[in-house]
Amino acid sequence: MSKTVLSVDHVGMKFNLASEKVDDLKDYVIKFLKRQLMYKEFWALKDVTFEVKKGDRVGILGLNGAGKSTLLKCVAGVLKPTEGKITTKGVIVPLLELGAGFDKQYTGAENIYLYGAMLGYSKSFIEEKYKEIVKFSELGDFINVPVKNYSSGMKSRLGFSIATIVEPDILILDEVLSVGDAKFRKKSEKKIKSMIDKNVTVLFVSHSIDQVRDICNKAILLEQGHLVASGDVEDVIAIYESKISEN
Amino acid sequence: MKRLFKNFLKYRYLLRELIKKDIKLKYRRSYLGILWTLLEPLFTMMVLTLVFSGFYGKSDKTFPVYILTGRLLFTFFSNSTKAATKSIRSNAGMIKKVYVPKYIYPISTICSNFIFFLISLIVLVAVALVLGVYPTKYVFLAVVPILNLLVMTLGVGLMLATFSVFFRDMEYLWGIVLTLIMYCCAIFYEPKRVIKTGFGWILEINPLYWVIENFRDAVFGRPLDMHAFAFSTTFACVTLVLGIFVFYKQQDKFILNI
Numbered sequence: 117m118s119k120t121v122l123s124v125d126h127v128g129m130k131f132n133l134a135s136e137k138v139d140d141l142k143d144y145v146i147k148f149l150k151r152q153l154m155y156k157e158f159w160a161l162k163d164v165t166f167e168v169k170k171g172d173r174v175g176i177l178g179l180n181g182a183g184k185s186t187l188l189k190c191v192a193g194v195l196k197p198t199e200g201k202i203t204t205k206g207v208i209v210p211l212l213e214l215g216a217g218f219d220k221q222y223t224g225a226e227n228i229y230l231y232g233a234m235l236g237y238s239k240s241f242i243e244e245k246y247k248e249i250v251k252f253s254e255l256g257d258f259i260n261v262p263v264k265n266y267s268s269g270m271k272s273r274l275g276f277s278i279a280t281i282v283e284p285d286i287l288i289l290d291e292v293l294s295v296g297d298a299k300f301r302k303k304s305e306k307k308i309k310s311m312i313d314k315n316v317t318v319l320f321v322s323h324s325i326d327q328v329r330d331i332c333n334k335a336i337l338l339e340q341g342h343l344v345a346s347g348d349v350e351d352v353i354a355i356y357e358s359k360i361s362e363n
Numbered sequence: 364m365k366r367l368f369k370n371f372l373k374y375r376y377l378l379r380e381l382i383k384k385d386i387k388l389k390y391r392r393s394y395l396g397i398l399w400t401l402l403e404p405l406f407t408m409m410v411l412t413l414v415f416s417g418f419y420g421k422s423d424k425t426f427p428v429y430i431l432t433g434r435l436l437f438t439f440f441s442n443s444t445k446a447a448t449k450s451i452r453s454n455a456g457m458i459k460k461v462y463v464p465k466y467i468y469p470i471s472t473i474c475s476n477f478i479f480f481l482i483s484l485i486v487l488v489a490v491a492l493v494l495g496v497y498p499t500k501y502v503f504l505a506v507v508p509i510l511n512l513l514v515m516t517l518g519v520g521l522m523l524a525t526f527s528v529f530f531r532d533m534e535y536l537w538g539i540v541l542t543l544i545m546y547c548c549a550i551f552y553e554p555k556r557v558i559k560t561g562f563g564w565i566l567e568i569n570p571l572y573w574v575i576e577n578f579r580d581a582v583f584g585r586p587l588d589m590h591a592f593a594f595s596t597t598f599a600c601v602t603l604v605l606g607i608f609v610f611y612k613q614q615d616k617f618i619l620n621i
Contacts, residue, residue, distance in 0.1 A: 193462030
């Protein structure tokens with residue numbers, strides 16, 4: 117009935133953990149000659165396959181180091197998987213680390229354009245939404261102050277406002293957003309809820325089972341880079357909980 | 364190829380924003396602002412003229428124009444390759460968080476330097492007119508060396524940006540290499556002095572020297588030196604292809620090394 121918007125096909129992501137960090141040429145040559153260039157291979161993801169249909173809200177469960185964030189980064193296109201293929205359809209909005217693309221010397225207003233461009237928005241779109249972004253961020257006159265003078269809360273408020281101004285097809289959330297003070301948090305949660313209501317596909321990483329239950333209808337479970345379970349949220353949560361109590 | 368082009372179209376607004384950012388931020392909080400783009404080459408030219416013609420007792424009235432032509436081109440090459448070398452690492456924060464085609468970082472910093480360079484050409488025009496070097500029909504041929512220089516800089520910049528991700532030392536090494544290149548460009552001496560001593564081959568193998576020669580041909584109203592043109596164009600095209608190749612081969616590994 118509904119079409120696939122995200123397909124992850126046998127994806128693996130390999131990291132080389134240099135046992136000692138080689139940073140410069142001298143070190144490299146010495147280590148190379150002594151044959152000490154030891155790489156430990158580490159697969160953060162291995163053979164992960166799943167599909168997400170339009171409108172599905174998928175919770176990604178797993179312990180620390182299970183590969184959840186790596187998976188999200190691969191989907192967002194920041195990391196390129198070592199093997200396998202990821203295909204996505206439509207606009208992806210990653211709410212990973214808000215405001216990471218800000219330039220400190222630039223004012224908030226200038227950063228709206230810069231960050232917007234980075235997320236792939238067009239100029240006319242940003243101009244049209246500029247007022248709405250400023251209003252939602254509640255920055256007021258601070259919008260004309262360089263970002264280096266912002267508090268961390270102000271920065272993430274602005275980042276959140278810019279990132280959520282589009283209507284995404286796929287929304288990527290890493291942990292639930294604890295943006296700003298309690299009041300703004302309520303507002304941002306409401307915003308996300310309203311996006312979810314519009315039949316947006318969501319990928320959601322959280323350690324809180326309650327939140328996953330609240331937001332998601334499907335879930336997958338990762339364990340040391342492998343996909344252990346996928347399916348309806350309740351089933352996967354049951355497996356996850358039994359795994360936790362095993363340990 | 365088609366996908367690449369579409370991607371470029373999508374991010375061309377970002378390219379513009381990044382160039383604008385470089386330009387806006389460079390002189391922010393300095394009193395004279397963008398005027399420095401004009402004043403800096405003018406003052407350096409005065410110093411160099413004082414040192415190399417005053418002290419050596421030369422009396423060619425157009426010598427400042429000679430110096431300026433060489434120095435403007437070299438400064439563009441030097442500044443933008445240096446900036447490109449650092450471009451990936453200084454944008455590490457963004458590269459790790461948001462997907463953006465990575466070539467946009469070295470290219471945007473080279474482009475903003477190119478704009479500064481174009482602005483600084485105003486100084487050259489003014490000095491040339493004051494000292495009586497009037498444009499001839501050959502002046503339009505200045506486009507040729509300038510384009511060659513841009514292509515060459517893009518190629519070298521992409522390569523350096525790639526190398527420096529894996530070896531930090533590149534930044535310092537390149538600084539030294541640039542000093543060497545500067546002295547081999549005949550910026551503030553006349554090539555015949557070097558050729559006389561038997562070291563002319565150093566100039567001959569330096570593509571930047573040929574670019575500067577071509578530019579001087581245009582400014583001083585001589586026809587384009589075909590040998591210089593052929594050599595620098597070939598070099599520029601080869602470096603660009605090589606630069607793109609190296610960058611594309613390695614770009615997916617950037618994130619693991621920054």
